Amino acid sequence: xxxxxxxxxxxxxxxxxxxxxxxxxxxxxxxxxxxxxxxxxxxxxxxxxxxxxxxxxxxxxxxxxxxxxxxxxxxxxxxxxxxxxxxxxxxxxxxxxxxxxxxxxxxxxxxxxxxxxxxxxxxxxxxxxxxxxxxxxxxxxxxxxxxxxxxxxxxxxxxxxxxxxxxxxxxxxxxxxxxxxxxxxxxxxxxxxxxxxxxxxxxxxxxxxxxxxxxxxxxxxxxxxxxxxxxxxxxxxxxxxxxxxxxxxxxxxxxxxxxxxxxxxxxxxxxxxxxxxxxxxxxxxxxxxxxxxxxxxxxxxxxxxxxxxxxxxxxxxxxxxxxxxxxxxxxxxxxxxxxxxxxx
Numbered sequence: 001x002x003x004x005x006x007x008x009x010x011x012x013x014x015x016x017x018x019x020x021x022x023x024x025x026x027x028x029x030x031x032x033x034x035x036x037x038x039x040x041x042x043x044x045x046x047x048x049x050x051x052x053x054x055x056x057x058x059x060x061x062x063x064x065x066x067x068x069x070x071x072x073x074x075x076x077x078x079x080x081x082x083x084x085x086x087x088x089x090x091x092x093x094x095x096x097x098x099x100x101x102x103x104x105x106x107x108x109x110x111x112x113x114x115x116x117x118x119x120x121x122x123x124x125x126x127x128x129x130x131x132x133x134x135x136x137x138x139x140x141x142x143x144x145x146x147x148x149x150x151x152x153x154x155x156x157x158x159x160x161x162x163x164x165x166x167x168x169x170x171x172x173x174x175x176x177x178x179x180x181x182x183x184x185x186x187x188x189x190x191x192x193x194x195x196x197x198x199x200x201x202x203x204x205x206x207x208x209x210x211x212x213x214x215x216x217x218x219x220x221x222x223x224x225x226x227x228x229x230x231x232x233x234x235x236x237x238x239x240x241x242x243x244x245x246x247x248x249x250x251x252x253x254x255x256x257x258x259x260x261x262x263x264x265x266x267x268x269x270x271x272x273x274x275x276x277x278x279x280x281x282x283x284x285x286x287x288x289x290x291x292x293x294x295x296x297x298x299x300x301x302x303x304x305x306x307x308x309x310x311x312x313x314x315x316x317x318x319x320x321x322x323x324x325x326x327x328x329x330x331x332x333x334x335x336x337x338x339x340x341x342x343x344x
Contacts (some may be wrong), residue, residue, distance in 0.1 A: 006177065008042045008107075009073035012062055013080035013087060013115065015317065018054040020109050021079050023166030030186045031174055039178065043070055047092050055082050055317075055324070065095050075105040081162065082317040082324055084111035085136055085278040093119035103156065107169075110162030114278075117141040126154040130162045131202040133316075135271060136278025139289075150200045161202050168196045214251045216243050224264045228271050231291040234260050268292070269305050277316040286310065 008028070010021065028040035046052050046062035053059050063070060076099050080087065096119050100106060108116045113129040114137060116122050123143040128134070131148055138146045151160035151169035160169040167190065175183030187195050219241050223232055237260065238245045252260050268290040275286045284295050287310075292298035302310050317324035 005038055006040050006074050007071045008040065008075045008077055009045050009070075010042060011045050011065070011076060011078045011092070012052040012054075012060055013046075013078070013084060013112070014052055015055045015082040015084075016052070016079040017081040017110055017162055018056050018058055019164075020081070020160075020162040020166050021054070021060075023164055024077060024079075024107075024109065024170050026190065027167060027170040027174055027186050030189045031178070031182060034182065034185055034189070035178070039174075041071065043067075043073075045070075047089055065092070073099075073104065075107060077107040077109060078112040078115060079109045080112040080115055081110050083315070084114045085133065085140075085316065087115055088118065096121060100156070105156050105158070108157070108159040109166065110160070113137060113144075113159050114140075116157075116159075117144050122157070125157050126152045127157070127159040128152050128161050128202075129159070133274060133278050135274045139275060139279045139281060148202060149198055150196055150202060151198045153198065163202075164192075165196075165202070167192050168198070168200070171195050172198070213255045216241055216248060217251050217255045220248060220252065220260060221263070224260075224267055227291075228268050229289055229291055231264055231268065265301060266305065269302055272298070272302065272310070273306065273313060276310055276313045283310045 008024075010024070012021075025042065028042065031039045044052075044060050044062040045065050045067070047065060049062055049064045049067075051059035052062050076096070078096070092115070096106070096116065100121055106116070106121065108122075108127065108129075110130050111133060113122070113127050114133075116127070117137070117140075122141065124145065126145040126147055127137075128147050128149050128151065129137050134146065134148050137144065145154075149161070150165040151158065151172070153172070158169060158173070160166050167187075171183045171187055171192075174186060183195070187193060220237050223237050223240060232240070234249070235245055238248050241248065249260060252258070252263070256263060258266075272286050272290040272292075275281055275289060276283070279286075281289070283299070287295045287298035290298070292301070299310055302308075302313075306313065
């Protein structure tokens with residue numbers, strides 16, 4: 001094996017995201033295909049050797065954390081998704097801290113950021129996670145320099161938000177080691193253009209790319225999403241945008257099928273859902289953090305949207321449920337509203 005071959009060990013935690021894992025592997029596979037010699041090798045490891053199931057049910061056969069017949073890794077990539085917010089494994093934590101002391105490059109993929117934070121590895125370091133779980137990270141681990149972006153690099157640590165962000169992170173990773181020309185050719189093979197910078201946004205405002213959404217409605221959505229803890233009144237939103245309340249309410253109903261107040265409530269309830277499943281915050285604290293003055297009203301709204309009481313939503317994917325779900329989306333609400341309009 002060439003002396004400059006870089007070896008990565010992927011440590012998989014059950015329910016990891018298969019797509020996120022593939023976005024890390026494929027750029028290395030293509031790098032080997034394009035280069036005159038093998039640049040990257042990899043293996044899969046787990047605290048419990050054997051098959052580890054991804055969130056889509058596909059198994060990956062893993063060796064032990066320190067298999068005797070495996071190549072010593074240059075980089076450790078920890079992959080985790082559903083359930084990682086409450087995952088705890090002292091054996092893994094100790095092993096990860098040892099790898100850090102030995103100067104190994106560490107990568108946290110999607111919800112693995114929570115695991116690294118719980119292990120005490122991220123204190124004072126910049127890191128990210130998937131936008132849907134970002135609020136819980138900032139609330140639970142204030143010592144982490146959390147940044148809602150595609151991926152981060154800080155000393156010997158890299159993190160990415162999951163989804164397709166791993167492609168951009170690995171293109172950066174390869175480019176740093178072997179030059180931007182190779183990274184560009186890998187991106188061309190993947191048809192992944194443009195190569196996004198680490199600071200790129202993870203998500204877009206609801207409806208912001210739809211031609212059917214009026215610019216003033218988009219502006220209102222952005223204001224609502226930016227003021228969850230202290231919701232803006234409809235008149236104040238109108239003043240900030242510079243539009244009459246009557247006109248904005250008409251446009252909002254036309255373009256989304258719901259009122260401004262309903263949209264604001266849905267956005268805040270989704271935020272509450274994340275805090276409940278990813279932090280130890282009390283239900284009262286969550287309701288306040290999401291702009292609800294009455295806990296009983298919050299509980300009633302939450303049950304109406306998700307079909308569960310807040311106290312029953314302490315896990316994003318409970319062990320007794322076969323698959324995860326994200327109920328109460330703005331999309332589903334709009335669809336239901338349109339169906340009701342059609343029925344009338």
